[in-house]
Amino acid sequence: MKRLRAELLAWYDRSGRDLPWRRAPSPYGTLVAEFMLQQTRVASVAPRYLAFLRAFPTLKALAAARPDEVLALWEGLGYYRRATYLHAAAREAEARWGGLPDDPAQLLRLPGLGPYLAAAVASIGFGRPVAAVDGNVRRVLSRLVDRELGPREARRLAARLVDRGRPGDWNQALMDLGATVCLPRRPRCGACPLGRVCRARRRGTASLRPAPRRRRPVRAAPRPTVVVFGPRGVLLERRPPKGLLAGLWGFPGRERGGDEAAPEADDWTELARALGLVGLRPVRRRALEYRHTFSHRAWEVVVDVYRAACAREPEPAPYRWASPAELGALPLPRAFEPIRQAILDGSLGCGAGAT
């Protein structure tokens, strides 16, 4: 056991990945990185992590930030709730303790922190001897004992193994091993520092473990969408505070079959009335069609283009106008990216410059 720890830590010192959040480790940096890394690849996170820490270098800075600033830095990362939870956790920790607590139990009570994040911040950020079990660690341990481990069992085993001298490095070593050697589909057992004690390797079952979980098929739903060109640019709609892409800006539309009442294909006159749009007239129907697949749902987006002769200021927002320049700089979820591109390159027939 002791030798196993020494060998894995030696491997980590030698072959561990050089990642931005490992350069100058801090509890706050660990918190930000771990929030971003939930279900998200290292390669996607790295540039955003650097930008985020540049914008909010400290917990106090983040706690004082406006929600939109935080959300903007999350563009393209997905799981946008994380941005809200991270912000809320920062404010709460700052308000209650003037900093992050090092106690896993207290961390666990902060919004958005579950068993993994609480343990990761405590061990990596503060050096507390607790085991952080993510998907990588669970897979590594499942193979090590060649037994299907649920999250609970994995945590218990991991707690027994954790190196009390270097808990943060130990946890990260297991994760690096899972990410670079003990791969989900094609494990490189020949390069594994734990090869000699791994039961799955000995039995040749490594690639079978953990058992693949079955996934439900993604449900497809039409998503009629409008692009309205007005005197002040193009019309944007802020999405509801809960649910898919919560709180983000996008192009007005409703998912057919969703919670919200789906207007008839042509019935955007109600929108026009509500916004005080005058002289709304269709310019081009089905100007753009594409499919965007989320983790559990697929939008079949159909874009109709309208022009509004004039409009009052759409206040208070769930709506706003965006000039071409603003549109180009605005954080927008990927689901709307084809529309933005079409507007900016003028292929919607109603050039952005025309406004």
Added chain:
DNA sequence: AATTCGGGGCA
């Protein structure tokens, strides 16, 4: 226990 939350990379 199952579902809801994005997006990207790779076989």
Added chain:
DNA sequence: TGCCCAGAATT
């Protein structure tokens, strides 16, 4: 195209 990834909240 299907599968998975430094998960957690909600129901």
